[in-house]
Amino acid sequence: MKKVTLCFKPVSIQTSGNSTEALIENAKMKFIEQLASKDLLQVDSYSVSVATPLSYDTVSVGQIVESLDGTPGIIFQVNKSTIEVSFASGLVVSGSPALFKPSDCAFRKARKCRTFEEKQNNIWAAGVTGYIMTDFGPVSVIIGKKSRDKVTAHIIGEKKTEKLRADEAERFIKDEPYHFT
Incomplete structure (x- = not known):
């Protein structure tokens, strides 16, 4: 950008x-x-x-970013020394926020979808994206780090999360927004 x-x-x-x-x-x-x-x-x-590169003060989980070569991705974890970003190609990169820049790319271009095996086994792994239904319609989410048997769904563009048990994730998170009908 x-x-x-x-x-x-x-x-x-x-x-x-x-x-x-x-x-x-x-x-x-x-x-x-x-x-x-x-x-x-x-x-x-x-x-x-x-555009100004990112820093730890300006990054958050669920933020859409671009690598320095312009490839869009979504931050799914922020650690003390690195951030983790998933890309639509399936690649997951861990690095300094300075290696990324803010992006105005659409969610659909940046998102990493579940693999066939993940869908077959009902797995929502860290870095994959989906949708949850709210009172206002489907909202895009990225799955963060798992803790025990909980799945954390981070709402894209907001600093909100939903913690769900594995069986709840299977029921409430969908791969596409039209899967709610």
Whole structure:
């Protein structure tokens, strides 16, 4: 992901009005009208830079990130010295947050699905993704580290989790959102 900063040349607008407030409102309206003409704004300078790499302060489980080569993935575990990211290809990478950058990639492109064997044996392993039904419809989740017989489902993009027993995970987590119907 890249960051673009545009600096525009100053804009002058002539308008009339009875009060300062009326002048400002009329100037705003003229500015908005002229924006559509595309002749008003001229770029004076610009800069293109790489988005800031991640740090331990900015990462969280369920966050969609990209590797430095642009491959999207999802963080499923944050440790003291590394984060663990699963990729759609099935690859799982453990490394420093600085090796990843924030991403605006869609969940469906970044998600790691369960394998055929995992589906056959009803296994929800760390790093795979699915959906849970809420009052507002299906919500995307990534499975975190297992603890004893509990499965932790982290809601994508939020700092919320659902802890489920293995039998509950089998009943409540689905591979696709349309499996709820």
